[in-house]
Amino acid sequence: MNWINKIKKLGESIKQNINKKFPTRSERESSAWTSCCKGPLLKKELEENLFVCPHCNKHHRISPKQRFDLLGFSNYEILKTPIPKDDPLGWIDTKSYKDRLKDARKKTNQDCAVVIAKGNLRGIDITIGATNFNFIGGSSGAAETEAIVYGVQHAIDNKTPFVFFPCGGGQRMFESPIALAGMTKTTLAINELKKNNLPYLVCFTDPTAGGITASFAMLGDIQFSEPGALIAFAGRRVVQATVKEELPPDFQTAEFLLKHGFVDRIVERKNLASEIKLLLSLLLKKNSEVNSENNEQTSDINIQTREAS
Secondary structure (H helix, E strand, O other), X not given: OOHHHHHHHHHHHHHHHHHHHOOOHHHHHHOOEEEEOOEEEEXXXXXXXXXXXXXXXXXXXXXXXXXXXXXXXEEEEEOOOOOOOOOOOOOEOOOEHHHHHHXXXXXXXXXXXXXXXXXXXXXXXXXXXXXOOOOHHXXXXXXXXXXXXXXXXXXXXHOOOEEEEOOEOOEOHHHHHHHHHHHHHHHHHHHHHHHOXXXXXXXXXXXXXXXXXXXXXXXOOEEEXXXXXXXXXXXXXXXXXHHOOOOOOOOOEHXXXXXXXXXXXXXXXXXXXXXXXXXXXXXXXXXXXXHHHHHHXXXXXXXXXXXXX
16 A cells, blocks of 8 residues: 555544544534533523523524514515526536535525515614525625615615625625625615615624625614624734734724724624614604705795796
8 A cells, every 4th residue: 555545544534533523514503502602502592592692692693584583573574586597607616606505595595695674673664684604604696786786775665774784704706706796786786775865774793704894784874783793804814914913802803893983883682673773763863854854945945936936
């Protein structure tokens, strides 16, 4: 047996021992237990605490539907968003992009990473969106872009505020320039929302990074975050290698961004519904007053015009 075969056999032996020692992903997902700061934690106990660790207050990742349920919507409805053609570039690496999409859809029961819904939050009709990190790391491609644009258009058509919970590592590499173009498209869509004087609230969740941070996620009229969320563009090591300085331990956390003005407030999950209600009440009242003043000014102009004629 030559040395290459010996190394190959050794690698297979190590892999088998690791698989025996550690549970597979499917076993972990089907288990009644998860882990956090103090070790094993019952998933049921975590769920009863809004998926927040009762010991360290870590806000665990949740799906868009779980988030909508926890916010206490009145009869919210998931909207069917456009789905462009899968795999426009014919991408294949260790597996094809089509297979990755198929697996992600089966795992999450979603067509794409972004879910858009409409509903009533404590008396206010809103359009809401959220990203599922379990769908290819929450990355943004053409389908996610179309979902966000659809959500914005729905908000404009129905004159509702738009609330979004972003997460994910950035634009999806399997779609390359098509995914990158989504940064421009979503930015333009948010600008249209603002031209219509409709509030846009962003709540950062862990993690939000890359092209997601560099486009629609940083354009909120008010931006708040769940505690401890990672919010970044480039990775910590990339930034450190660029600036050639030691970065603080809390660099790129929600708390760090709050201190430096990129986040307006940190809000715990249990308080999100009341916080959104309060902010929207203030913003909608302000918009109503502005529109009322504009109407009065227009009326005065018309009266003066008639008197002059």
